[in-house]
Amino acid sequence: MMQDYPVLWFWNRLPHSLFSNLKNLTVTMCGFVKLIPFHVLRSLNHLEDLVVRDCYILEVIFDLEELNDYNGEIQPLVVVPLKTLILLDLPELQNVWSNNNNAPQGLVSFRCLQEVIASSCEKLNSIFPASIAKDMSCLEELKIKDCSIDVIVANQDGQASESVVDDDTLIVFPRLTFLYLDDLPNLRNFYPHRHRLKWPCLEELYVVFTDLDLFENEASSSSSAIHHEEMKPDSKYPLLSHEEDFPKLEVLYLEGEEARMMLNIQLPKSKFPKVKDLNLLQFGRTTNA
Template structure:
């Protein structure tokens, strides 16, 4: 299906109780491991009221399929969803402008990829709006040491998401100097950090 429908620019799915996965990449990865990268033309993805959704992408496409044209991603009412993006997709969202996650079971925005080197750098050069609303299970952006940059971020809305730290705390490490990429006791980093200029 992905090969046949790689041209659509908008994907809207609403109120489908039985949907568990949006993109089944397992077959694509098995068949096309040695073929050229396929670029999806998707620009807008809106997923709402999908209570049994477990995965938007059921596997990390590992560079076989690119979603670099995504501009808007909105996910709402998906209580079974634990993470939104595989790492390889999140590393290539260069045109993303708006990310909204509302009333979901998301624990992390980007899932860990065991094949990814330590300390990945997530760059979102065009994101102006980031909304994380009613995400009681959200603990982290990515499970591990990483950096993320949001140079054009204008609107940040985070509420009813008490488990995630938004900005670095002022707590200093007692046994060694703290670094900018300080990870707290539970291995979590704040969603946003600041660099000294």
Template sequence: ALSSVIPCYAAGQMQKLQVLTVQYCDGLKEVFETQLGTSSNKNRKSGGDEGNGGIPRVNNNVIMLPNLKILEIINCGGLEHIFTFSALESLRQLQELKIEDCYRMKVIVKKEEDEYGEQQTTTTTKEASSSKKAVVFPRLKYIALDDLPELEGFFLGKNEFQMPSLDKLIIKKCPKMMVFAAGGSTAPQLKYIHTRLGKYSLGECGLNFHQTPSPSSHGATSYPATSDGMPWSFHNLIKLDVKYNMDVKKIIPSSELLQLQRLEKIHIDSCSKVEEVFETALEAAGRNGNSGCGSGFDEPSQTTTTTTVVNLPNLREMKLDEHVFTSSMVGSLLQLQELHISGCDNMEEVIVQDADVSVEEDKEKESDGKTTNKEILVLPRLKSLKLEDLPCLKGFSLGTAFEFPKLTRVEISNCNSLEHVFTSSMVGSLSQLQELHISQCKLMEEVIVKDADVSVEEDKEKESDGKTTNKEILVLPRLNFLILNGLPCLKGFSLGKEDFSF
């Protein structure tokens, strides 16, 4: 099996190499063969720097990968490192570094070793100076570290790393990575870190974090670990972005709901087991009551049985799959501008009424025999609503009235249980609606249906005075684009007795 990609004797032929991609080489032990690795070979070619432990040199002062710009290492299970420290001087043109699916990888840059293979300790003045020297990657813009279960850090030596051009860093499924560079690192252009859970803003420490493993980052798979064991908290989460995760059932645990002040966007896609994005405290109490093992949650979330109010003051965009929200969360969605929900096979409504609220309303009805006025919930900044591939969807919210004062575009497709889109009471809030697309909804009978309670009230008034009241005129003043397609049961835009004005 191939033990290295670039052998020592080929060093002089690599000066023009710009892109190097290595995939599916489990037998690979080194990407760049070191002189140390060939010390037992008496017939090895001359031309390397004896004992340099890194990329071979043609002369003492020339390292021979001066033009390498892109390096990708994927599915190489035998590799434990990519570079040795002495190799870094040759990488001043490196722009992209991508390392994925290397299950033995411990560090990206390994400290030097002596001729016996032991990691050197600093003893001489020259070595002491080298250990304090800052490493500069002047053109490195992109680093992706993904599915490296044994990775402990990018570099564990004492040198500082400087990356003045780095503006994108991805770290996913690296549960043992508790430090980036032990000697510190600076990346002035880097504003965010992308993880399996989403995008985090950098805190005050930047990349200079140190963390010890905590029990909460391991164990039950009900939740994805907070950025796979990394120390960035939910408090710094800017974008929740979970895709193709087939294990998690609830994305945000109850104990972290109050930490989402900076969250701006939610994208959930192709997570087949997800039941909820936000776990309520009531469910957390039930889960903890049925489980004898600890799960790393704060004590208050294990005992309370009241509904937790989620506060998302900066949330502007949602793209969702496989879940619903409760009515108590609506008040936290004041900045939400885009809502896109698709591929939720069992979803019956987007906003479901909280169970404890429903029970309380039923008790009030039984006590006085009267129906109280429905609460009207508002999404004040929602501009775009897209619902697609929701075969069981029956309505936006079946128990609550909604208003959308800023809504400009609605697109609904392949919702085969949906019989209508809006109720007549919602029309007054649709003054900004400009585009309405409805297609392939097999049971759709009308676009706007009269509210059931309004119809009953009008019938009672007719019976009492025997007169018909004047028709109400419903207005959609800005609607300029209407598409109705593939609606075999459609009987009309509205079957009520209201007049419409477009």
């Protein structure tokens, strides 16, 4: 019988404080749709590692819908201590964090996350909602493979769309060293509106078979284009900016269309001053440097 949540969370004889010292949680072959509701999440004061795999009906990992009930109320910030999140073979997973856009922002933070891995999640829409991504100060590794995502950071649903974007959204991952994007044919953008990405500590970048644009062309990077851009559903924004250098990048691996883009553009030598391992695989041809 399919259940919304694990029965364990709602067993009256077990107080939530029982899980306050839980450090590692592995969930396999589960039979429920949602994994952790907010009232349980806030009691997991020492949870550092969460692994979820082979759950064939699971749709949501962190259900934050309860936050909607706090609208207008002052609540203390809940900082989830989670450091590692691994999601494997979850064919029905649609959202890691459930939609909580009617709730006031800033009630929950996953700022301690250091490693996020998602693989074989065929219905996953995105990795982070914007409200979670803005506080990723400790994230060091992000690996996504064989998923259906079209963006990595999702726009806040319910936010009024505008025909013209006047300012860039700044997305910063100050400690990110490893970014791996593989077999993501629907991935068109990191974020669905014009934005600037900063990852000053990036050391390894792998982009294989996505629909991303690596760099923007000169016309779209001009100031007038940036500040008077018409938003369209099929707009694409580059993963890498001409304005940003990557002083610590040592490994760059591009395969497919991404490699062709790299071969056809001219970049200043200062862009990747420390690259030691460059691999460009284009339609069966490999370039190593």
